[in-house]
Amino acid sequence: MTDEVGVITGDLTVRTTRRADHRVIVTIQYTGADEWYTLTSSPVAVPDGQIRTTTTASSTPSSPAHRP
Numbered sequence: 226m227t228d229e230v231g232v233i234t235g236d237l238t239v240r241t242t243r244r245a246d247h248r249v250i251v252t253i254q255y256t257g258a259d260e261w262y263t264l265t266s267s268p269v270a271v272p273d274g275q276i277r278t279t280t281t282a283s284s285t286p287s288s289p290a291h292r293p
Contacts, residue, residue, distance in 0.1 A: 227253060227262035247271060 226232055236256040241249050249271045251264035 226265040228265055229262045233262065243271070244268060247273065 233253060233255070238254050238256045240252045240254075240261065242252070243249050247270060248268035251267040251269070252261040253264060254261045
């Protein structure tokens with residue numbers, strides 16, 4: 226679920242950006258697109274040493290893709 230467009234599905238790219246305050250901003254885009262969308266509830270607090278666990282994800286394309 227994203228703040229800007231709601232639910233998105235399909236071939237996605239996920240980007241995490243750690244801030245100095247130990248919070249992580251998670252953004253998502255359709256693979257190859259220019260626009261990035263913010264994951265709802267982002268940024269989230271991440272304890273030191275846990276960033277790798279938080280950013281490990283797998284995705285499988287679903288069809289049909291919902292695009293706004």
